[in-house]
Amino acid sequence: MxxxxxxxxxxxxxxxxxxxxxxxxxxxxxxxxxxxxxxxHTPKKPDVMLLQDGMYHCKTCAPPITVKADGSDQPVSGHPYFDTLAVKVVDDHTIQETTKKGGKVISTSTTTVAGDGKTATFEFTENRDSSAEPVTGNGTMQRVAKGPAGAHAISGSWRTESYGSVSDNxxxxxxxxxxxxxxxxxxxxxxxxxxxxxxxxxxxxxxxxxxxxxxxxxxxxxxxxxxxxxxxxxxxxxxxxxxxxxxxxxxxxxxxxxxxxxxxxxx
Missing domain, CATH: 2.40.128.20 (Calycin beta-barrel core domain)
Structure with a gap:
């Protein structure tokens, strides 16, 4: 995710x-x-991502993010929750993301696109200094628009459809x-x-x-x-x-x- x-x-x-x-x-x-x-009732406005030529772009992040998708920690700015983002390509349909702040892992997430490319599932864990237990959850996304030819399956516009679970905390x-x-x-x-x-x-x-x-x-x-x-x-x-x-x-x-x-x- x-x-x-x-x-x-x-x-x-x-x-x-x-x-x-x-x-x-x-x-x-x-x-x-x-x-x-x-x-x-989730937002109708989709999230837009692009993973192509070794670069990952989160176009609807605030502010937008562009980093190398090589699995290493990449510096980002303007985000209060994290200062690095690592994007790892697991396979043609799956990516893993890890955010850190001051070297400490803040969140991890895995997003997997279905074989037909129309839906995706995600799961995440977030750690906070003020929380004894991490926040965990999972859900599904629906594709709104395809990415460009040759791009990773995660590329395109996605709308979160539902959350299967989110921890009680x-x-x-x-x-x-x-x-x-x-x-x-x-x-x-x-x-x-x-x-x-x-x-x-x-x-x-x-x-x-x-x-x-x-x-x-x-x-x-x-x-x-x-x-x-x-x-x-x-x-x-x-x-x-x-x-x-x-x-x-x-x-x-x-x-x-x-x-x-x-x-x-x-x-």
């Missing part, structure tokens, strides 16, 4: 649905929530409302305490998100805005069901210009 897909997956699943609730003594948002993978979050402040914590070590007035607060445990703001839009609707060094990277709108058992979350990914939605269930 190419790094942009992993980043999008983790960026969304690890933080985007963590929304505040009205400042009441018994908030419907208090407690632990878990994303239902069966109710994830990436799907669950706990938070509480105390007065006008929302406090969040996660098994992966992320946390924040933010006033629900739209003002910025520090976001801890995620190098890709440095600040967050939350704002009440209605009795059961909240909006979270995530920023990186002052720049908005995503906006998420959450609507709580009348029975308080589920939350529908719509994500506007500003970095990749894509949209997705999913549902989290109260545990």
């Amino acid at each position: 190419n790094k942009s897909l992993v980043a999008v997956l983790l960026g969304v699943l690890l933080g985007a649905f963590l929304m505040p609730s009205p400042a009441t003594a018994q908030s419907a948002f208090d407690g632990t929530w878990k994303i239902d993978l069966k109710q994830v 990436a799907l669950t979050r706990s938070y509480t409302v105390d007065g006008d402040t929302l406090s969040m914590s996660s098994p992966t070590g992320e946390s924040y305490s933010a006033k629900m007035d739209g003002s910025d607060a520090p976001y801890k445990g995620d190098p890709g998100t440095t600040s967050v703001s939350v704002k009440k839009l209605g009795q059961h609707v909240m909006q979270e805005t995530d920023k990186r060094d002052g720049k908005v990277i995503s906006v998420a709108k959450m609507t709580v069901a009348a029975d308080g058992k589920s939350m529908t979350i719509a994500i506007d990914d500003k970095l990749h210009g894509s949209h997705m939605s999913f549902v989290a269930m109260k545990q």
Whole structure:
């Protein structure tokens, strides 16, 4: 799975649905929530990759990446999660990717294109300093457009269709409302305490998100805005069901210009 897909997956699943609730003594948002993978609507905008003539290009990564596909660590810049990427060609249909930061392995992924070239499967593992256990997962992709003649099978445009599994530590979050402040914590070590007035607060445990703001839009609707060094990277709108058992979350990914939605269930 190419790094942009992993980043999008983790960026969304690890933080985007963590929304505040009205400042009441018994908030419907208090407690632990878990994303239902069966109710994830993935972005329609495809990821575009090219592997040809010994070079790997991730054209929809933010920023785009071009490295040698020789299995060695290649320096990359502008990515908060990693500073090197190694792309190994296993065979005509399979590649492996390894990202590192400061020499430490951050993520590994394997993507395999089916024999007919129409679908692909991926599996990944991501390690974080703030998390005791790695995040793991797998899923499937659907080809949207072919790559150029003579390119590796991974080349072309791909849309993530579904996630077969993602470890619970990436799907669950706990938070509480105390007065006008929302406090969040996660098994992966992320946390924040933010006033629900739209003002910025520090976001801890995620190098890709440095600040967050939350704002009440209605009795059961909240909006979270995530920023990186002052720049908005995503906006998420959450609507709580009348029975308080589920939350529908719509994500506007500003970095990749894509949209997705999913549902989290109260545990």
